[in-house]
Amino acid sequence: MKRILITGALGQIGSELTLKLRDIYGADNVIATDIKKNNSEAALSGPFEVVDVTDGKTMVETARKYKVDTVMHLAALLSATAEAKPVFAWNLNMGGLLNALETAREMNAQFFTPSSIGAFGPSTPKDNTPQDTIMRPTTMYGVNKVAGELLADYYFEKFGVDTRGLRFPGLISYVALPGGGTTDYAVEIYYEAVKNGRYTSYIDKGTYMDMMYMPDALNAIVDLMEADGSKLKHRNSFNVSAMSFDPEEIAASIRKYIPGFKMNYNVDPTRQKIAESWPNSIDSSAAKEEWGFKFDYDLDKMTKDMLDKLSQKFQLKIPS
Numbered sequence: 001m002k003r004i005l006i007t008g009a010l011g012q013i014g015s016e017l018t019l020k021l022r023d024i025y026g027a028d029n030v031i032a033t034d035i036k037k038n039n040s041e042a043a044l045s046g047p048f049e050v051v052d053v054t055d056g057k058t059m060v061e062t063a064r065k066y067k068v069d070t071v072m073h074l075a076a077l078l079s080a081t082a083e084a085k086p087v088f089a090w091n092l093n094m095g096g097l098l099n100a101l102e103t104a105r106e107m108n109a110q111f112f113t114p115s116s117i118g119a120f121g122p123s124t125p126k127d128n129t130p131q132d133t134i135m136r137p138t139t140m141y142g143v144n145k146v147a148g149e150l151l152a153d154y155y156f157e158k159f160g161v162d163t164r165g166l167r168f169p170g171l172i173s174y175v176a177l178p179g180g181g182t183t184d185y186a187v188e189i190y191y192e193a194v195k196n197g198r199y200t201s202y203i204d205k206g207t208y209m210d211m212m213y214m215p216d217a218l219n220a221i222v223d224l225m226e227a228d229g230s231k232l233k234h235r236n237s238f239n240v241s242a243m244s245f246d247p248e249e250i251a252a253s254i255r256k257y258i259p260g261f262k263m264n265y266n267v268d269p270t271r272q273k274i275a276e277s278w279p280n281s282i283d284s285s286a287a288k289e290e291w292g293f294k295f296d297y298d299l300d301k302m303t304k305d306m307l308d309k310l311s312q313k314f315q316l317k318i319p320s
Helices: 014-025 056-066 079-084 086-107 140-159 182-195 214-226 247-255 269-276 285-291 299-313
Strands: 004-007 030-034 048-050 070-073 110-112 166-168 170-172 198-201 209-213 243-245 262-265
Touching: 004 014, 004 056, 004 086, 014 030, 014 214, 030 056, 056 086, 070 086, 079 086, 079 140, 079 182, 079 269, 086 110, 086 140, 110 214, 166 214, 170 182, 170 214, 182 198, 182 209, 182 247, 182 269, 182 299, 209 214, 209 299, 214 285, 243 247, 243 299, 247 262, 247 299
Parallel strands: 004 030, 004 070, 030 048, 070 110, 170 209, 198 262
Antiparallel strands: 209 243
């Protein structure tokens, strides 16, 4: 990768991936785009363009302007929001992806877009979910992700676009809050632990979902994109995960550092139903074998780092 265009660059993944790529490839070589600009470091530390991903003409023009050789398409509506606005989600998630793939084809560029454990459904094997298995999601977000994986495969087979992707689990970060996802509780719980010493979870105890700390997710993206394409048997998308836990286990991890932390429950039926349709744990062996996927953070290591970083961010002493 030499010159990289990122859509959705001010979102949860994009706001950190933009900075990481600028550190590696140079600030001027990473072009951040989003539907509007803000005052974040991702928007201000290098080239930024306002791009609505449903506007394919502007996306192609922006790619040509900067002569990009890589397109990273991150813009999407997440699972819970997509259930509330399914038609809008289809138009944004699938229309935006098609425009991004056409941009990559036009530029003869390498292409990345994330998929999700949301691509699996209730008939998928729940434990140690295989790389290749039945995928019959029951959410609009999941339908979008399965269709997106197939569309990216199609662009590789039909047009030779070097498409690559990862099936991400829930991603946890202290930098940017997620918006409208089912796994968001695993981020919110740390914020509330530092600020208030308590949290009310909308996901019920005993509900296991795969998770990953953002530094590991960003490393996985770079490692996949820099991998030898001739060794990739799969492309769109690789199972990746670092841990699987339920709300009780993340609360127990927090209590190792905040002994008085209190956890309550007020289950949201919509997000609980989505969570129950997803795997408990997934098998990442194909990613390990084909391009050397690895992770550094387990639950307790991530918890310590999250609490340390958030206490610094909010200039708060961690409650005892």
